[in-house]
Amino acid sequence: MQLAQNRYTIQGVDVLEIAEEFGLPLYVYDADKIIEKIGVLRSSFSGAPDRGVNLKIKYAAKALTNLSILKLMRMQGIDIEVVSVNEARLALLAGFEPAQIMFTPSGNAFAEIQEAIGMGLKLNVDSIPLLQQIGEVYGGSVAVGLRINPHITEGGNVKIQTGHVDSKFGISVLQRADIQDVVKQYGMTVIGLHVHTGSDFKNADAFLKGANVLFELASDFPDLQFLDFGSGFKVAYKEGDHFTDVADLGAKVSAAFQAFCAGYGRELELCFEPGKFLVSESGHLLVNVNVVKQNPNRTFVQVDSGLNHLIRPMMYDAWHDIVNVSNPAGDHQRYNVVGYICETDTFATDRDLPEVRPNDVLAFKNAGAYGFSMASNYNSRPRPAEVLVYDGKPYLIRQRETFDDILRGQVNLSVLNEAATVAGE
Structure with a gap:
């Protein structure tokens, strides 16, 4: 405006x-501003340090789920992250393919998880009990991502901090052995690791802390396709407000991610799930x-x-x-x-x-x-x-x-x- x-x-x-x-x-929403923000995020990861990473942007639908906004996101060539089957249904109506939809439940009923699997969505598993249920019902036939709680306290208002030790979100990083036991028991394939520690981060440090947790865990899983660092980019609400330096974030996270991929032996997708930042x-x-x-x-x-x-x-x-x-x-x-x-x-x-x-x-x-x-x-x-x-x-x-x-x-x-x-x- x-x-x-x-x-x-x-x-x-x-x-x-x-x-x-x-x-x-x-x-009232300004489509040009949304498109501008997508461009800012893409350009920040396009050349660090000497070439761009394989960046995948997934719009966090919960921020604003109007079908026209979702269609605008799809037109810009980005994927989508949802937290309920109804959000997934909206994404499908907006034209997203099931493979473009990442479903990250948090304590959802198992019937909803089964519905999401039947729809062909990608699935991030948020707890050991859910991982166990999926293994018992589907064996190794359903590939999963894992949402990890890194025990990192970062972000603004305490109500939007999601990666600390007392948070309900994610599988505790201390349960690494438990994850391995369930995965081996049912022959499950883990295709991604995910972390989201909260919101309103002013710099790249919080993302790098979370990234290092995932880099350490990645050695347990040979079939990874992506690492997902969630979101939490801080926007300026008034003059003089701090905001996330996305260009600096892109340079530092890209360099760390490329070094990780070199050690892992192949290039993976680097994913972010911006919601507030985009809209x-x-x-x-x-x-x-x-x-x-x-x-x-x-x-x-x-x-x-x-x-x-x-x-x-x-x-x-x-x-x-x-x-x-x-x-x-x-x-x-x-x-x-x-x-x-x-x-x-x-x-x-x-x-x-x-x-x-x-x-x-x-x-x-x-x-x-x-x-x-x-x-x-x-x-x-x-x-x-x-x-x-x-x-x-x-x-x-x-x-x-x-x-x-x-x-x-x-x-x-x-x-x-x-x-x-x-x-x-």
């Missing part, structure tokens, strides 16, 4: 015009200002959205830059920007903004990742519409929910209707 003559635009399209056409609240900056949540409420100590800006549409500020204390699209040149004041949900529902505290007036349109930036995908119908509120700006034109890619959508699936019990009638007599 760029400011041009006091007009905020996405690919030259005025944001206020998008709001007028599609209504509010509204998620966060593309997304904007547009909202309408319902009320500007002055209390003795605070001025509250109350908008037509809340944690039901963007939960990250309340769940992770996440910062999202806020733009007053309607009055960008107004005199600055301090506001608490809050939602309309019957909970403490704060987007921003003491935020410096151009004067905010009723019916102004505000834009929350960096809302592409884990915005709509974590949205809910809490307080019986409908979820917003979604729009993709592609090739300079906005397209509706998800209809706004209605009250009928909230009712869908509920069953009106006749026995309760009869009881209510008697009670009211």
Whole structure:
């Protein structure tokens, strides 16, 4: 989103015009920004140190699962990583082949694992009990990847650290002998090793620590096809924020990976699973200002959205830059920007903004990742519409929910209707 003559635009399209056409609240995504981020990641691994590695990018679908976004990813030639069979179904509808889909479950029911195997997905195994179940049912007929917990504490908010010793994710690196026992018992083929230690890494160090764990384990498995270092690239949420230097990451991880492949005896795929990195900056949540409420100590800006549409500020204390699209040149004041949900529902505290007036349109930036995908119908509120700006034109890619959508699936019990009638007599 760029400011041009006091007009905020996405690919030259005025944001206020998008709001007028599609209504509010509204998620808007910039396809060019997604394509740009894919290019940045690819170029960072294209020539280090003297030639590129065999890089495979797998989009972490959970960040944003709209079918049009998934199709855009496929058009850019990248694969996809999913954590549920329904995400896999969406990927198939978007045109991905089963072999392009990596399924990384975490405590999923075994029936879902079997369904994924039947669909032909690649499978990352997250626990010794699951590895044992697969061996008992399928023997050595199903090749697997292994998600390893490296016991590394890295990343931002503790809720997004996934590789420490107390994390539920992955097979502990200390269970190396147990892995070997199960694999040998059932004659299983391990084709990949995977590690994901969390999110918001500022430099290459966390990835190199995880990589060294996988390099050490790789000697146990002669049939490896890939090593997957997950993701966790930090994006800048406000001016001055630290962010992952992807070029430096590419150079250092590529050099380490090439040295490993030379020792292993052949070249493997180097995989990353970016989600937030690819879509966060593309997304904007547009909202309408319902009320500007002055209390003795605070001025509250109350908008037509809340944690039901963007939960990250309340769940992770996440910062999202806020733009007053309607009055960008107004005199600055301090506001608490809050939602309309019957909970403490704060987007921003003491935020410096151009004067905010009723019916102004505000834009929350960096809302592409884990915005709509974590949205809910809490307080019986409908979820917003979604729009993709592609090739300079906005397209509706998800209809706004209605009250009928909230009712869908509920069953009106006749026995309760009869009881209510008697009670009211």
